[in-house]
Amino acid sequence: MSEQAxxxxxxxNKSNPIGALEQDVKILSAIGYIGLLFLVPYLVKPKxxxxxxxxxxxLLLLIATVVINAIGSIIPVIGWFxxxxxxxxxxLVLFILGIISALKGEEKRLPLIGNFDLLKVQN
Numbered sequence: 001m002s003e004q005a006x007x008x009x010x011x012x013n014k015s016n017p018i019g020a021l022e023q024d025v026k027i028l029s030a031i032g033y034i035g036l037l038f039l040v041p042y043l044v045k046p047k048x049x050x051x052x053x054x055x056x057x058x059l060l061l062l063i064a065t066v067v068i069n070a071i072g073s074i075i076p077v078i079g080w081f082x083x084x085x086x087x088x089x090x091x092l093v094l095f096i097l098g099i100i101s102a103l104k105g106e107e108k109r110l111p112l113i114g115n116f117d118l119l120k121v122q123n
Contacts, residue, residue, distance in 0.1 A: 025045060025050055028044055028045060028051055029041050029051050032054045032057070032058035032102070033058045033061060038056075038058030038061075038062060039055070040055075041055040042055035048121070049121050050107065052121045052122075057098050058098065060113045063113075064091060064094070064113045068083065069087070071083055072084035094111070094113070
């Protein structure tokens, strides 16, 4: 077999836990964890179960971030010095977990907030 034929042979992707998931779907799903960009995977791939799953998790993370910031901003002293910093660390950890899960091709729900399904796969 020639060197060119070896290089153009398709790569076997057995390490992917959910099969032959395309790289662009993984990247779109990871983008969905960045604030309002949860709409990107939902609008680009509305029939893709994986993309909609991560768009939903991104939406839940956005809602949790807004709630934590609102409560932390309203409550004087305790909110400013305890709720906001701890809430910020909590949402940052969830953000990182979500992006890692999407890029690995896994459908892991975010701890504490990920059990709700607000977005559905379109038919």
